Amino acid sequence: MKNYKSAGTRLALKKLLNPLFLAMFIFLCAYTVSVIFPIAWGFMTSFKERVDFASRGPLAWPDLSFWDLNKGIPQYENYDHPFGNYTKILFDAEIKTTSAWYKGFIHTERVVKRVTSNMGDYIWNTILYAGVASVLRATGPVICGYLCSRYKYKCSSIIYTYVVIVMITPIVGGTTATLNLTKQLGIFDSWFGLFIRSFGFGSMYFLVFYGFFESASGTYAEAAEIDGASQFRVMVTIYIPLAMTMVGTIVLLNFVAAWNDYNTALMFMPTHLTLAYAIFHFSNTGATENDSVPYRISAVMILAIPVLIVFILLKDKLMGNLSLGGLKE
Helix, strand or coil, X not given: CHHHHHHHHHHHHHHHCCHHHHXXXXXXXXXXXXXXXXXXXXXXXXXXXXXXXXXXXXXXXXXXXHCCCCCCXXXXXXXXXXXXXXXXXHHCCEEEEEEEEEECCCCCEEEEEEEEEEHHHHHHHHHHHHHHHHHHHHHHHHHHHHHHXXXXXXXXXXXXXXXXXXXXXXXXXXXXXXXHHHHHHCCCCCHHHHHHHHCCCCXXXXXXXXXXXXXXXXXXXXXXXXXXXXXXXXXXXXXXXXXXXXXXXXXXXXXXXXXXXXXXXXXXXXXXXXXXXXXXXXXXXXXXXXXXXXXXXXXXXXHHHHHHHHHHHHHHHHCCCCCCCCCCC
16 A cells, blocks of 8 residues: 555656646746736735825835824825725716717717716716626527527528628728717617627627537427427526526626726717726826826726626636536436
8 A cells, every 4th residue: 555655646746847747837826926916916005195105115015104094084185094095086086078979871960078977977887888788798699599509490500600700700890880880870879879789699609509509408398398388488497597607607707898898988988988998097197196106006996806806706606517417318
């Protein structure tokens, strides 16, 4: 027995000392540090006061002596407590925007809108955009993938071929054409127009759901139809719940992408801008007393912390079992 243990130990040690294994281990460690360090540094820096950051350097721990911790009521405009950067951004920050565009097919009309938004407006717009758009971007592919995989008609083949061609063909100028069309249809700078754009099926997720439902056993549908279930009920109550783990994963991925997206809202929703645009604005303004590096980092943390919380809370759901069980062959 001891010989077997010693042999196993030598084999494990030999594998550990393998040059390729060591190189991969070092690479993964470096990658992990490169991901964790900016988040930790940003969170630490967000509690610094402007003078503290300038005098003690970017890598020093926050010096709480700069903050007046004895005041009962926080005076965030004067940085009197460690959360001064956050409170100033959430309650004081405002961005003024002016947008102008033409709408209409035949009789064009120029529209001019001037909006003054605070951080609460940006947070609400981001939650609405990221939440609804992420669900719609998963709903379209799962429904269309199910219908095309379970019902083999000519239209199903046409849709499948269309999605493949769209994915492999570089479409240049598509955003410009879409932008012009939304203006002519009168749905530019509206939540309805943005949600219509999000509800599509021409993406990689369609192929994922297509392969998933095509490999699913038809015994579920046969048993439900014998009990009198309609085709719609079979889809909604049996097959789509089987794919809910993948649906949840896709919703989360799209939520993170939409949460960090400022380009789409900037082009299609110029008066309903998102939190990412506010961060973009803060990062491109001149450095003043109220716009120091810790102030900007605090704005970035407001954007990053919700995504981290979502991942922490849903990490077990994302690692759920994707297999179909329940059938005894």
